[in-house]
Amino acid sequence: xxxxxxxxxxxxxxxxxxxxxxxxxxxxxxxxxxxxxxxxxxxxxxxxxxxxxxxxxxxxxxxxxxxxxxxxxxxxxxxxxxxxxxxxxxxxx
Numbered sequence: 034x035x036x037x038x039x040x041x042x043x044x045x046x047x048x049x050x051x052x053x054x055x056x057x058x059x060x061x062x063x064x065x066x067x068x069x070x071x072x073x074x075x076x077x078x079x080x081x082x083x084x085x086x087x088x089x090x091x092x093x094x095x096x097x098x099x100x101x102x103x104x105x106x107x108x109x110x111x112x113x114x115x116x117x118x119x120x121x122x123x124x125x126x
Contacts, residue, residue, distance in 0.1 A: 043095075046092060054082065
């Protein structure tokens, strides 16, 4: 499971998503839109909004900036662990 910390790229994604959702449900408050409109209308709005959000170059770039440090950390840890395992194996021979 991956839970990003509130770093600038993650916050940028949240802010951008909030703006898109507010615009899609305007003039309603998106947090309570389902209480004042039909379920079908809310579902249609979200059904249109989600694929648009996930394919926007800006979102993809922010996700890349958010995930890149994680992969770097994992790579460093895996190299360090591999080095330790090699050293332990080498010392036991």
